[in-house]
Amino acid sequence: MKTYKGSCHCNAVQFEIDSDFPELTTCDCSICVKKNALMVKVHENFMRIVTGEENLSTYQFHTNTAEHYFCKTCGIYPFHRKRVTPDYYGVNVFCLEGFNSEGIPVRATVGAAMK
Template sequence: MGNRPMQSCLGRCHCGAVQFRIETDFPELTTCDCSICRRKNALMVKVHESRFALLAGEDSLSEYRFHTGTARHYFCKVCGIYPFHRKRVTPDYLGINVFCLDDFDPEGIPVRQAAGAAMA
């Protein structure tokens, strides 16, 4: 952590209805083996809610909860893309789908496999 500079990145869903900004130094990226993450196949960066701003599209977001109902997964109602979710274990953090970030290159950032399927 900390050997990359803090960056401000813009992100959006495919159709552009949902737009957001994050600030992060990209300490690591994560994948998860839980049932929903396996299906959406996203690569995520964890961002504190104070470093996240929804710029447009609140009314275009659909929320999905499952299992304990704690994690809040968001999808664009128009194009179906998953841009982010509010995390279950650390609800003041969001998991941001880095493939929704403009001009993002994950090269050189370590990727950690999260064991979401084992969470009870």
């Protein structure tokens, strides 16, 4: 596994993940479609908020189980805590430094039909 550094746009929130990127995912739920994020699933043991945790705002909807995190300053969505697997984060790979998604399979997940 390799360590990647990530941040929001203004760098107030900085984090690190360890991943070998077996796949990336998209989601068809109402919030994921609007934010158009490409995500990697990372267990909480392989994700660290380095700075700016106090600068994160949380948005919840529907069952209020998943936690979608946004930077209070720039509004960027770096990650969310998953509803079905709450010990995992969905990390927005567009927030990772020097990350290239070329060649990594992308799987579409179904979020809109979840009850």
